Amino acid sequence: MFGSGGVSDGYEVGSKRQRMMESNPYFAVSSSTSGFPPYGYGGGGGSGFQAPPFPVVRLRGLPFNCTDIDIFKFFAGLDIVDVLLVNKNGRFSGEAFVLFAGPIQVEFALQRDRQNMGRRYVEVFRCKRQDYYNAVAAEVNYEGIYDNEYNGSPPPSRAKRSNDKDQMEYTEILKMRGLPFSVKKSEIVEFFKDYKLIGDRVHIACRPDGKATGEAYVEFTSTEEAKRAMCKDKMTIGARYVELFPSTPDEARRAESRSRQ
Numbered sequence: 001m002f003g004s005g006g007v008s009d010g011y012e013v014g015s016k017r018q019r020m021m022e023s024n025p026y027f028a029v030s031s032s033t034s035g036f037p038p039y040g041y042g043g044g045g046g047s048g049f050q051a052p053p054f055p056v057v058r059l060r061g062l063p064f065n066c067t068d069i070d071i072f073k074f075f076a077g078l079d080i081v082d083v084l085l086v087n088k089n090g091r092f093s094g095e096a097f098v099l100f101a102g103p104i105q106v107e108f109a110l111q112r113d114r115q116n117m118g119r120r121y122v123e124v125f126r127c128k129r130q131d132y133y134n135a136v137a138a139e140v141n142y143e144g145i146y147d148n149e150y151n152g153s154p155p156p157s158r159a160k161r162s163n164d165k166d167q168m169e170y171t172e173i174l175k176m177r178g179l180p181f182s183v184k185k186s187e188i189v190e191f192f193k194d195y196k197l198i199g200d201r202v203h204i205a206c207r208p209d210g211k212a213t214g215e216a217y218v219e220f221t222s223t224e225e226a227k228r229a230m231c232k233d234k235m236t237i238g239a240r241y242v243e244l245f246p247s248t249p250d251e252a253r254r255a256e257s258r259s260r261q
Contacts, residue, residue, distance in 0.1 A: 054129035055081075055100040057109050061122050061178055061240065062094045063212075071096060071183045074117050078105050094178070094241065097132045108191055114181075118241040123214070168246045170223050174230070175247040176216040179204075188216060193238055195229040196221040203252060206259040217252035 003151035059071070068083045079101035086095040106126070113124040127139055176188070185202045206212055220226040226246070233244040 001014045002255065017239060023110070040227070041181065042231065052103040053126075054132070055103050055106045056127060056129065056132045057106055057124050058127040059096045059098065059102075059122055060098060060123055061120055062092075063118050063120050064092055064094065064111075064241070066094075066096070070117060071098060074122065075109055076202065078108055084132070086135055087139070094243075095105065095133055099125070121144050122239075149216065170227050170246045171248050172220050172223050172226050173247040173249055173252050174218050174220070174226050175245045175251070176192070176218065177214065177243045177245065178240055179212070179216055180240050181214060183213045183216070183237060184211070187237055188218060190241070191232065191235075192218065192220075192229055196225045197229070203256050203259070206256045208258070215255070217247060217255055219252070 002027060025059045062085075063070075064084070068085065071083050075098065081101055082097075082099040084097040084099075086097070088094045098109065100109060100139060104233045110124055110126070112122075116122070150258070179188075185199075185205065186203065188202050188204075189197060189199055198219045198221060205213060205215040220229060230244055230246075232242070234241050237240065
């Protein structure tokens with residue numbers, strides 16, 4: 001059963017978000033039964049009034065076939081105002097933003113961090129209002145390109161569009177993101193078995209409390225070998241797909257230093 005801000009309130013799942021580009025994206029969509037005043041209102045015009053945090057969370061590690069409905073089910077009982085699935089270069093990135101009716105809903109949502117959707121655990125964490133706004137703007141801009149430039153006909157193959165990662169400067173270091181928290185170095189070595197990975201240059205990043213962050217840094221024998229290994233981007237270790245990014249020795253050293261603190 002969905003929360004009162006979901007489909008039962010007439011929210012159009014999967015609709016375009018030009019509506020979000022009005023003067024304030026939060027006011028563009030609201031829940032009539034949430035019991036919360038519109039964001040930024042209520043509570044008074046007293047000089048000491050401080051607006052509550054913007055009620056949005058970010059999700060990471062979603063299945064590639066995830067839909068808005070799946071997210072409503074994941075947060076069943078909570079009052080959802082909007083769901084934005086994040087696409088990069090025309091492909092779902094495995095991330096999403098979820099806007100709730102008020103800050104207290106965010107606190108409940110954060111309790112579902114690392115719960116499963118299907119066979120994948122999903123990370124739920126706080127994010128800034130501007131992160132959400134930027135994602136909305138990016139989607140609207142992309143849809144505008146589709147509507148205006150291609151006049152309703154399918155755009156050219158997205159494989160032909162420039163890929164951000166292709167434009168980045170490479171070193172012999174790659175960053176891995178989205179790893180299972182229980183991943184072992186031997187699993188990472190096996191993941192790159194067809195490439196010339198330096199086995200003792202695999203660093204699994206950890207928080208100060210010792211828990212894994214889901215990221216790792218790996219070093220190859222050359223920059224060209226690191227580029228070749230990018231073919232493994234979005235392939236899986238266990239039940240999780242792994243994203244790869246070009247990195248640098250400095251970034252890898254900083255991550256290793258933080259893990260030791």
